[in-house]
Amino acid sequence: MRTTVITASALLLLTGCAGQSPDPSSGQTSGDIREEVTEASTSITDVYIALGDSYAAMGGRDQPLRGEPFCLRSSGNYPELVHAEVTDLTCQGAVTGDLLEPRALGERTLPAQLDVLTEDTTLVTLSIGGNDLGFGEVAGCIRERIAVETPDNCVDLLEETIGEQLDQLPPQLDRVHEGIKDRAGDAQVVVTGYLPLVSTGECPELGNVSETDRRWAVELTAQINDTVREAAERHDALFVLPDDADEHTSCAPPEQRWADIQGQQTDAYPLHPTSSGHEAMAAAVRDALDLQP
Known part of the structure; x- marks a missing residue:
């Protein structure tokens, strides 16, 4: 709508x-x-609010950082590229609970991200769910195995826990969507998927990572995106993921990567989208909304 x-x-x-x-x-x-x-x-971008986690928050490492030390975001992220006049509440490390309730670390407290929404809000972009599953832990485990070969696969260590958390994610996402609807019932909501970090097949960048772990990471990313997409559809939101995202992982040449597990060759934060990835996501969001570049 x-x-x-x-x-x-x-x-x-x-x-x-x-x-x-x-x-x-x-x-x-x-x-x-x-x-x-x-x-x-x-304009649909008259009052644009960006919500979510570091996959939306963190642009290239050459961009200035802002926000609290435990809630960083950088310039050049996809919300800014969608529209410069954005109220950007995206936050490094955010989980679904941080959108609904205040986030505290020690004596510092941040309001719930959804608190900024009002009935005047016209557009909301949302990237959330990955941290609820410990997806960063999965990616970090795989990253550790790039240089060091170990007898233990990440899938054997983490699959049971991740599977349980994935089963719990749909109602958590429903709460977020219901909270958005309660506060900004007329806003267009665009949910962005997670750009995959790895792919199967030949991939020198992944070094000693086993094919078993790579295949699991690909399947897990697809499961997360399916879960996020299904929640968006249940609540009449748009789901956006750039076409051919699986061809722009860490296994692609550096200049073609939209997400990077190491980040050294792309000036991206490790385990996050590259500047090109943010540009691709912003273009996909603008295309879904029929906005001019």
């Missing part, structure tokens, strides 16, 4: 035209004029 919001300036224009007759020579009716004024004065 796309929201149409008439801004204060549009209301003034409409009021000013109320007592005027349209120019007969123009061929326009008063209804035509009102429609043109409304379209010119409204």
Whole structure:
């Protein structure tokens, strides 16, 4: 659902035209004029709020960081590329609970991300769910095995725990979507998927990582994205993931990577999207919303 919001300036224009007759020579009716004024004065990005975790928050390492030490975000992330005038609440390490409740570390507390939403919000982008599963732990385990061959596969160590957490994720996502709807019922919600870090097949970048672990990581990423997508569909939100994302993993040449497990060749944060990945995600979001670049 796309929201149409008439801004204060549009209301003034409409009021000013109320007592005027349209120019007969123009061929326009008063209804035509009102429609043109409304379209010119409204935008889905009028009040844009970005919510979520570090997959949305962290752009390239060459970009300045801002936020609390336990809730960092950087310039050049996909929310900023979707629209410069964004209220960016994305947060490094965020889980679903951090959107619904205050996040505390020691004596520092951040409000719940959803608290910023109001009935005037027109657009919400959302990246959440991966940290609830400990996906970073999975990626970190695989990263450790790039340089050092071990007898233990990550899938053997983590699959049971991750599977249990994956089963618990749908109701947690439902709570987030319901919270957004309660606070910003007319907003268009766009849920962004997780760009895959690894792929199967030939991949020198993954060194000693076993094919078993690589296959599991690919399947797990797909399961997370399916779960996030299904939750979006249950709540009438759009789900967005760039086409051919699986061709732009750490196994692709550095200049073609949209996510990178090491980050050294792409100036990305390890286990996160690259600058090109943020650009690809922003383009996919804008395309889904039919926004001009």
